[in-house]
Amino acid sequence: MDTNTAEQDMVTLFHNLQHSGPEREAHLKALSKALRDPSAQLTFIKKENSMHLLVSLLTGSNATCRLQAVRCLHELSHSPHNNVAPACLPATPYLLTYLSGQSTKFTELCLYTLGNLFPDSDVVKDKLVAQGIIPALANCIENQRHNLAVVEAVGFTLSQLLQVKDAAEKIIPTVLASSIPSHLLSVLTPDPKFGLAPAIECAWCLHYLTCSIEDNRVLLAHRAMLQCSSLLVSLGGAVASGNKEEGMELLIFPLLRCVGNLLSFCPVEDLTTQVGDHHIVAALCALLEAYLQTQPALARESAWVLNNLTAYSSAFCSALLTLNLVPGLIQLLPFSQGINTMILRVLANIAHNRKEFCVQLANLGLLSALCATLKMADQEMVTLSMDVLFMLVVSGPQVAEEFVRHGGLSVLEATQYNSEGEIRQRATYLLKTLEENISCS
Numbered sequence: 001m002d003t004n005t006a007e008q009d010m011v012t013l014f015h016n017l018q019h020s021g022p023e024r025e026a027h028l029k030a031l032s033k034a035l036r037d038p039s040a041q042l043t044f045i046k047k048e049n050s051m052h053l054l055v056s057l058l059t060g061s062n063a064t065c066r067l068q069a070v071r072c073l074h075e076l077s078h079s080p081h082n083n084v085a086p087a088c089l090p091a092t093p094y095l096l097t098y099l100s101g102q103s104t105k106f107t108e109l110c111l112y113t114l115g116n117l118f119p120d121s122d123v124v125k126d127k128l129v130a131q132g133i134i135p136a137l138a139n140c141i142e143n144q145r146h147n148l149a150v151v152e153a154v155g156f157t158l159s160q161l162l163q164v165k166d167a168a169e170k171i172i173p174t175v176l177a178s179s180i181p182s183h184l185l186s187v188l189t190p191d192p193k194f195g196l197a198p199a200i201e202c203a204w205c206l207h208y209l210t211c212s213i214e215d216n217r218v219l220l221a222h223r224a225m226l227q228c229s230s231l232l233v234s235l236g237g238a239v240a241s242g243n244k245e246e247g248m249e250l251l252i253f254p255l256l257r258c259v260g261n262l263l264s265f266c267p268v269e270d271l272t273t274q275v276g277d278h279h280i281v282a283a284l285c286a287l288l289e290a291y292l293q294t295q296p297a298l299a300r301e302s303a304w305v306l307n308n309l310t311a312y313s314s315a316f317c318s319a320l321l322t323l324n325l326v327p328g329l330i331q332l333l334p335f336s337q338g339i340n341t342m343i344l345r346v347l348a349n350i351a352h353n354r355k356e357f358c359v360q361l362a363n364l365g366l367l368s369a370l371c372a373t374l375k376m377a378d379q380e381m382v383t384l385s386m387d388v389l390f391m392l393v394v395s396g397p398q399v400a401e402e403f404v405r406h407g408g409l410s411v412l413e414a415t416q417y418n419s420e421g422e423i424r425q426r427a428t429y430l431l432k433t434l435e436e437n438i439s440c441s
Contacts, residue, residue: 236283
């Protein structure tokens with residue numbers, strides 16, 4: 001009964017819209033509300049010439065009707081039905097054209113409508129790409145760069161486009177060749193009056209770019225890593241001082257991923273220039289500690305970036321020691337969820353870098369911490385612990401002797417009974433290395 005009534009109401013609305021007059025605006029407004037119902041959406045698109053009528057109202061001279069028509073399209077773009085998005089294709093050339101003008105609210109609605117249409121429809125996505133959605137977005141963000149509500153909407157639509165399955169082949173090369181990357185980077189710093197939303201949308205776009213291509217030299221040339229790192233330093237400083245703005249983690253996540261991904265493509269000799277201030281390591285440690293309990297996934301991302309950073313640079317390994325950040329990292333080794341393994345990799349990077357770093361690590365309490373991690377049930381932690389311990393032991397006899405004083409000998413002997421064969425072999429080899437280094441002294 002309800003379904004039949006809703007269908008009849010939709011038919012009535014459609015017939016009313018076919019007749020021009022002062023009431024047409026009210027009928028359009030009623031239609032946009034009715035189209036929130038998925039069954040009404042199907043009824044509407046099945047009516048002959050329904051989309052033709054909506055497009056004629058979208059392109060007509062009445063500004064209020066144009067706005068209500070795009071609201072109707074926006075409701076249709078949310079549809080869960082697969083056949084609704086393709087039905088909206090006659091409107092897409094006009095939606096793209098309107099990105100270069102009209103009112104702010106009108107442009108926003110056009111952008112969000114476009115962003116909703118193509119994720120679940122390859123037909124719509126291919127058509128929009130052919131119609132020039134990427135140049136249209138580039139022009140829109142360039143012309144409206146001071147209007148952050150529109151910039152946010154551009155970021156949403158672009159992020160939807162960058163997530164389609166063939167984005168790496170069909171979308172991203174065109175985006176990188178446009179002015180879009182530089183505009184995304186210019187919006188990264190949050191506006192104190194408007195809030196975080198535009199920066200968040202643009203940061204996620206950059207994340208989708210960095211993780212979808214094999215060569216990030218274009219983004220490095222735009223100094224993307226420097227800008228993302230600088231912003232992380234600011235956010236890390238704010239978090240360390242207790243200023244955790246609501247939603248800040250939604251910006252921190254993509255920034256971390258951008259830096260982590262870009263580090264893999266940055267030449268070692270350019271690393272300091274590209275990353276900038278060595279206080280990035282302090283910011284990462286602050287984020288790690290601040291979100292450890294509430295957002296462990298974000299803490300793990302922070303540790304991952306720290307690992308990538310120290311894997312390539314002795315300067316950043318040294319910064320962790322100079323800024324006295326290692327004791328805080330060692331205290332986090334008991335935590336699980338992948339955080340402790342990543343931190344142990346960071347400590348391994350430091351130990352691998354220089355022998356004198358090994359002595360400093362030992363003096364900061366790493367040996368007793370390793371005695372604890374060697375007893376863990378996590379096989380990866382035990383393996384990594386033995387890797388780090390080996391580097392410390394071979395760095396000098398004084399470190400080997402210190403480990404024995406911490407009761408390490410009995411811990412290693414117990415590890416020889418581990419169920420994992422490789423771990424047993426490593427433990428035996430480590431004991432032999434330990435004895436040799438002690439005897440040399």
